[in-house]
Amino acid sequence: MGEGGEAMSMTTYDLQVNGRRKSVTVDPSTPLLWVLREDLKMTGTKYGCGIGACGACTVHLGGVATRSCVVPIALVGGRSITTIEGMGRDPVGRVVQDAWVEKDVVQCGYCQSGQIMSVVALLKSNRKPTDTNIEESLGGNLCRCGTYVRIREAVKRAAEKLA
Amino acid sequence: MLQFSLVILLAADAAGLAAWEKIHSVLTSPRCINCHTATNYPQQGDDRHRHFANVIRGKQDKGVIALSCATCHQAKNADSTGLPGAHNWQLAPLSMKWQDLNDRPLPSAEICRSVKSHLDGPHLVKHHEEEALVLWAWNPGRRPDGTMRTLPPLTHAEFVEATRQWVKAGRPCP
Numbered sequence: 147m148g149e150g151g152e153a154m155s156m157t158t159y160d161l162q163v164n165g166r167r168k169s170v171t172v173d174p175s176t177p178l179l180w181v182l183r184e185d186l187k188m189t190g191t192k193y194g195c196g197i198g199a200c201g202a203c204t205v206h207l208g209g210v211a212t213r214s215c216v217v218p219i220a221l222v223g224g225r226s227i228t229t230i231e232g233m234g235r236d237p238v239g240r241v242v243q244d245a246w247v248e249k250d251v252v253q254c255g256y257c258q259s260g261q262i263m264s265v266v267a268l269l270k271s272n273r274k275p276t277d278t279n280i281e282e283s284l285g286g287n288l289c290r291c292g293t294y295v296r297i298r299e300a301v302k303r304a305a306e307k308l309a
Numbered sequence: 310m311l312q313f314s315l316v317i318l319l320a321a322d323a324a325g326l327a328a329w330e331k332i333h334s335v336l337t338s339p340r341c342i343n344c345h346t347a348t349n350y351p352q353q354g355d356d357r358h359r360h361f362a363n364v365i366r367g368k369q370d371k372g373v374i375a376l377s378c379a380t381c382h383q384a385k386n387a388d389s390t391g392l393p394g395a396h397n398w399q400l401a402p403l404s405m406k407w408q409d410l411n412d413r414p415l416p417s418a419e420i421c422r423s424v425k426s427h428l429d430g431p432h433l434v435k436h437h438e439e440e441a442l443v444l445w446a447w448n449p450g451r452r453p454d455g456t457m458r459t460l461p462p463l464t465h466a467e468f469v470e471a472t473r474q475w476v477k478a479g480r481p482c483p
Contacts, residue, residue: 175388175389175390176389177389177390197390197391197453198362198380198381198392199361199362201362204375204380210377210379210380211374211375211376211377211380212379212380212381213380213381215390216381216387216390216391216392217381217383217387217390217392218387218389218390221383221384221385221387221394264375264376265375267374267375268374268375271374272374279373279374282363282365282367282373282376283373283374283375283376284375284376285362285363285364285365285376286362286363286364286375286376286380287375
């Protein structure tokens with residue numbers, strides 16, 4: 147079904163993903179997450195809940211941290227898409243990933259790409275986040291392993307490096 | 310003559326109050342009041358429960374960085390995923406709260422005074438006629454289970470007409 151509830155045909159979309167042009171032909175109602183994972187084979191972005199509640203699928207859409215599982219490809223428009231695969235080339239993303247390794251944040255790791263995408267969005271806007279800022283901004287990124295304490299340490303370490 | 314004028318004034322006031330109650334019925338419907346909270350979070354659903362995912366108001370009523378309204382809500386409804394959307398999705402400012410801190414709607418008279426203090430008559434009519442988030446209430450899209458969200462108790466045309474009548478009557482409050 148399309149966004150208006152009507153049957154829709156396959157449509158071709160030209161996307162800007164991590165600075166590169168990609169073209170996909172999909173049903174307009176397909177969530178961005180599945181376009182990334184199934185059509186573009188970029189599996190770093192994870193499926194968690196499918197309703198925007200866990201944060202595992204977080205990407206940046208036009209620079210805004212966005213839950214890709216709930217955004218149909220038809221609503222992406224011309225906005226650039228940045229995924230965890232693009233973080234190694236991002237100045238803030240690189241620092242955050244290094245801090246993640248330094249603080250040995252990851253346990254199972256499933257939620258971590260979403261965590262990092264949210265943290266990068268936070269640090270691009272706020273270079274000195276308080277504990278409250280961190281808790282509020284990451285409040286929608288769940289970690290079933292409970293790595294929250296190390297996540298907070300890593301965010302602060304990344305902020306120190308970026309200062 | 311004085312008595313006759315008084316009767317006319319009272320009749321106009323009664324018509325204005327009746328129009329206000331129609332407006333009030335819309336403002337306190339879930340599609341509207343869920344984002345006119347007095348707390349630091351929005352609500353969702355017809356039971357007006359707290360928004361999931363730890364969403365909070367933020368300083369500009371649009372959530373916080375990395376967990377803003379735009380983290381999920383786009384410029385249009387996303388019916389395939391059940392996410393409502395409209396241009397500039399956000400909470401109403403706290404100064405326009407229509408609830409108390411226990412998530413109960415404020416008395417009609419308080420909401421009436423709040424509405425009056427924020428917009429003059431012409432701007433209120435325009436707001437109710439054209440504002441994207443107001444219009445969304447009559448095009449709220451599908452829930453994640455595919456069913457349609459419920460609508461306010463009046464049609465949009467009836468709502469705008471009630472607003473016009475209330476403004477014409479001098480915006481009386483209960």
